[in-house]
Amino acid sequence: MDTSADERRILYNQPPNPLRPEIAVTWNATRSDIEIIDLSKVFSSGNETFKAVDHVTVHIPDNEFFTLLGPSGCGKTTLLRLIAGFEQPNSGRITLGGQDLTALPPNRRPINTVFQNYALFPHMSVADNVGFGLRMLGQSRRQIKHTVTEMLALVEMESLAHRRPAQISGGQQQRVALARALAPRPRVLLLDEPLSALDLKLRKTMQSELKRLQAETGITFVFVTHDQQEALTLSDRIAVMHNGKILQIGSPQEIYTHPAERFVADFIGDSNFLTATIVHTHAESATVKLSSGAQITARLPHAMSASIGRTVTVVVRPEHAMLADQGVLQGTLEHALYFGTDTQVQIRLSDGELFTLRRQNTVGQLPLPALGTVVNIAIAEGAAQVVRH
Amino acid sequence: MARRTFALNRLPGFALIAGITFFLLYLPILTLVVFSFNAEASMSIWGGLSLDWYRAAFTNRTVQEVSLRSLVIAVSAASVATTVATLAALATTRTAAFRGQTLIYALIHQPLMVPEIVTGVALLIFFAMIKVYTGYTGLAYLIAAHSAFCIPFAYLPIRARLQTMDITLERAAADLYATPLQTFRRITLPLLMPGILAGFMLAFVISLDTVVITELVKSAGQDTLATYMLGQMRRAVTPEMYAISTLFLLLSIVAVSVFFLLSRQRVG
Numbered sequence: 001m002d003t004s005a006d007e008r009r010i011l012y013n014q015p016p017n018p019l020r021p022e023i024a025v026t027w028n029a030t031r032s033d034i035e036i037i038d039l040s041k042v043f044s045s046g047n048e049t050f051k052a053v054d055h056v057t058v059h060i061p062d063n064e065f066f067t068l069l070g071p072s073g074c075g076k077t078t079l080l081r082l083i084a085g086f087e088q089p090n091s092g093r094i095t096l097g098g099q100d101l102t103a104l105p106p107n108r109r110p111i112n113t114v115f116q117n118y119a120l121f122p123h124m125s126v127a128d129n130v131g132f133g134l135r136m137l138g139q140s141r142r143q144i145k146h147t148v149t150e151m152l153a154l155v156e157m158e159s160l161a162h163r164r165p166a167q168i169s170g171g172q173q174q175r176v177a178l179a180r181a182l183a184p185r186p187r188v189l190l191l192d193e194p195l196s197a198l199d200l201k202l203r204k205t206m207q208s209e210l211k212r213l214q215a216e217t218g219i220t221f222v223f224v225t226h227d228q229q230e231a232l233t234l235s236d237r238i239a240v241m242h243n244g245k246i247l248q249i250g251s252p253q254e255i256y257t258h259p260a261e262r263f264v265a266d267f268i269g270d271s272n273f274l275t276a277t278i279v280h281t282h283a284e285s286a287t288v289k290l291s292s293g294a295q296i297t298a299r300l301p302h303a304m305s306a307s308i309g310r311t312v313t314v315v316v317r318p319e320h321a322m323l324a325d326q327g328v329l330q331g332t333l334e335h336a337l338y339f340g341t342d343t344q345v346q347i348r349l350s351d352g353e354l355f356t357l358r359r360q361n362t363v364g365q366l367p368l369p370a371l372g373t374v375v376n377i378a379i380a381e382g383a384a385q386v387v388r389h
Numbered sequence: 390m391a392r393r394t395f396a397l398n399r400l401p402g403f404a405l406i407a408g409i410t411f412f413l414l415y416l417p418i419l420t421l422v423v424f425s426f427n428a429e430a431s432m433s434i435w436g437g438l439s440l441d442w443y444r445a446a447f448t449n450r451t452v453q454e455v456s457l458r459s460l461v462i463a464v465s466a467a468s469v470a471t472t473v474a475t476l477a478a479l480a481t482t483r484t485a486a487f488r489g490q491t492l493i494y495a496l497i498h499q500p501l502m503v504p505e506i507v508t509g510v511a512l513l514i515f516f517a518m519i520k521v522y523t524g525y526t527g528l529a530y531l532i533a534a535h536s537a538f539c540i541p542f543a544y545l546p547i548r549a550r551l552q553t554m555d556i557t558l559e560r561a562a563a564d565l566y567a568t569p570l571q572t573f574r575r576i577t578l579p580l581l582m583p584g585i586l587a588g589f590m591l592a593f594v595i596s597l598d599t600v601v602i603t604e605l606v607k608s609a610g611q612d613t614l615a616t617y618m619l620g621q622m623r624r625a626v627t628p629e630m631y632a633i634s635t636l637f638l639l640l641s642i643v644a645v646s647v648f649f650l651l652s653r654q655r656v657g
């Protein structure tokens with residue numbers, strides 16, 4: 001019953017069937033990398049204008065699981081819709097495999113979308129939904145039937161092929177939406193918060209499912225989410241968006257351990273923000289003086305000019321700090337919150353700021369000092385990061 | 390379980406008052422229906438059950454003729470009105486907001502605002518001019534007048550349905566390589582169909598029923614069922630008219646029920 005991953009890949013990578021000539025040009029390009037060049041989209045209502053996408057430039061290579069991460073309203077959906085062709089940019093260009101897509105309507109872009117609300121056609125069966133794109137591409141009945149069977153197998157929905165969308169669960173609709181978008185073998189798949197409507201358990205299952213599908217099909221995925229955990233788990237690279245701009249692009253590790261902007265550090269994971277003064281600068285790092293007077297080495301964001309004497313913000317993740325006999329910061333132990341695997345310790349620093357550190361709980365560990373005790377905080381080597389504002 | 394909220398239908402006498410109200414509302418119509426089966430030619434004396442008046446109505450040449458004309462006009466006018474209304478509904482819901490949109494809404498609803506008698510008089514004069522120039526005196530004038538009059542009635546249910554229809558579905562079709570025409574044929578139209586049929590039914594009933602405009606626009610010998618009945622009633626009220634009215638009522642009830650069933654249906 002269960003075809004192995006290898007077999008599935010072979011099925012999926014069969015060369016595209018003859019396509020309508022007007023689409024074939026972009027479809028049969030040798031590459032399927034996306035280049036977004038200085039793209040802007042402005043909405044205006046009355047006299048007010050609103051920059052939903054603000055001079056975005058990004059390159060998404062072939063076969064990448066690329067994630068747009070940002071809070072609600074930051075322009076993720078708008079950017080996705082510009083790529084799909086539902087919106088026209090005010091300026092800038094989008095190319096796919098080196099060919100300009102900007103002037104093409106959505107039905108002529110070899111790109112498919114998994115919509116946030118799935119947007120399954122309510123008057124068609126599951127099988128007809130999955131086959132719709134193929135039918136529009138003018139494939140033969142036999143080809144369509146073959147591919148639909150294959151796609152339904154890929155998302156394990158064969159048994160419900162004849163149901164209507166209203167007769168299947170949310171998670172199943174999600175799979176059908178995926179199969180429908182994958183069936184025409186697009187060069188790029190766009191996914192707009194596809195998991196946000198699912199409950200936690202199903203979301204976890206679908207996350208690994210998505211990762212599997214991306215690996216097996218080799219299609220470039222552009223995935224939109226506001227869930228940082230989801231982004232960190234799934235992505236090859238993440239672009240963090242805020243107010244229509246991309247603030248930082250990098251691997252999950254880079255984004256998490258070396259956030260370049262205060263917003264990025266704040267949005268992803270927990271952070272301590274320390275005020276510091278630059279004492280020395282090196283190639284990619286600087287020696288900074290903390291409020292306690294102690295000096296530490298902190299990494300500098302790419303292309304940040306850091307003159308000596310300048311006041312900067314330094315980020316330290318809670319798990320990168322520890323209580324020690326000798327430290328770089330001192331303060332009073334104020335709170336300890338037990339979380340099972342770890343304990344969050346909150347310390348009031350001498351300058352009045354609250355510092356959080358996370359202590360892994362192990363068996364036979366020394367107990368925490370009593371609340372109110374003055375403690376020393378040490379910061380792990382290479383863990384401090386200077387951020388832009 | 391005791392309910393603490395105020396419920397009107399729990400007040401004493403509620404059912405009784407409601408019952409009486411409905412009874413009074415429908416009493417005249419009920420009388421009409423009952424007396425259409427009267428064996429006597431009287432309007433007040435019950436002489437037993439019979440289908441004589443129905444037989445008389447069905448074999449009456451003039452009744453056959455005007456009924457057929459009414460149907461031809463109603464079907465044609467409802468078709469034209471529904472087509473125009475569908476296009477208007479698409480143009481007012483499937484485009485970006487445009488300047489003068491409110492004015493367009495007002496213009497579409499014009500027949501609801503302009504008194505029917507005014508429209509009738511205007512059409513009478515206007516068509517008279519055309520008749521002089523062209524010499525044509527056929528049914529097209531009535532069909533055109535009814536079509537125009539029925540547009541807002543067809544427009545309302547179609548627009549209501551379009552507004553509840555998720556525009557993402559049409560985007561999804563475009564995303565899956567459907568051209569705008571294919572998107573319309575395979576997604577928009579099938580999902581809109583209940584609304585279109587509902588609009589057609591409403592327009593059909595309105596056309597059947599329109600007396601004022603018909604009376605003013607029709608040429609000689611172009612009576613519809615409604616104007617014919619009005620003419621007959623002026624002369625003498627016969628139980629045959631009761632029978633025709635009852636059948637007319639039945640047709641309306643069927644059409645309006647279909648309208649309600651279709652407009653209540655959910656998208657999908």
Ligand SMILES: Nc1ncnc2c1ncn2[C@@H]1O[C@H](COP(=O)(O)OP(=O)(O)O)[C@@H](O)[C@H]1O
Binds near residue numbers: 044050052072074076
């Ligand atoms: N068609 C539109 N007209 C006007 N404003 C819009 C339109 N679409 C999106 N916006 C605005 O653009 C901003 C970004 O929206 P969106 O891209 O949907 O954000 P996200 O998907 O990140 O939540 C929002 O403030 C939203 O109000």
Ligand SMILES: [Mg+2]
Binds near residue numbers: 076077078
């Ligand atoms: Mg969104």
